[in-house]
Amino acid sequence: MSYADLRFDLSVLRDKRNELEKNGFLLIEDALPRDYCEDIVSFIDRHLDEAGGECELGQLGSMQRIYAAEKYADIVEDFKSKCAQILSSIFSERLAVKWILAMRDRTIALDDDAAREKFVKGRWHYDSWSDQYKIFLFLRDIGPENGPFEFIPGTNGRFKKRLALTRPWWLFNPLTHFLSRKRPYQSISDERIQTIIDSGLPTKPVLAEQGSILIVNPSALLHRAAPLWEGRRYLAVAYF
Ligand SMILES: O=C(O)CCC(=O)C(=O)O
């Protein structure tokens, strides 16, 4: 079976390496055709609704995540190999994709203020301390209400190092450091994030059309999945 090609020339990416490393992200619009995305959406719905397939729940059950989705659908395997080509082209070395996460987010009923607060808060984080790229494929159009991927430009590089010096307790806890893999930087409170925003670093929700891809280093940039208020969100994410 052959699938649609990427709609851009991989060679142009080589010139984008500096931009990606400096900003921590690169958005490529219209990277894959709509049909290609719809095929993956169909797989996700089939897997979750009909086949009773495995998934992991997140954010109070609003997120359904299918890890290593390439095991279940050839088109996801195709996307996995495209992602390896994309990142390898940018960095001019062979980089392998670990797995593809295919996911579907839906609205959930929020009965009271406590439930609402639990749903909305506590989402901001850095993924890990060292660089770790991901590639997001937006399988449907994403607007402000669809739980967009949201990040704070400028929270990478020198900002992150300065934060480690001035507010190390936001990022590390010496008491648990060697006992647990969980780090404070993997969940930074909304109140702390607000002080960063107020210091002049606004957040950027990634609103994108179906078929766009986002190459991003979520270990370098503070980010979250914004709460989903309407409709659904479908995503495929390559982990390196
Ligand atoms: O689902 C999202 O938009 C963000 C998830 C996330 O935090 C990540 O992939 O690192």
Ligand SMILES: [Fe+2]
């Ligand atoms: Fe993350």
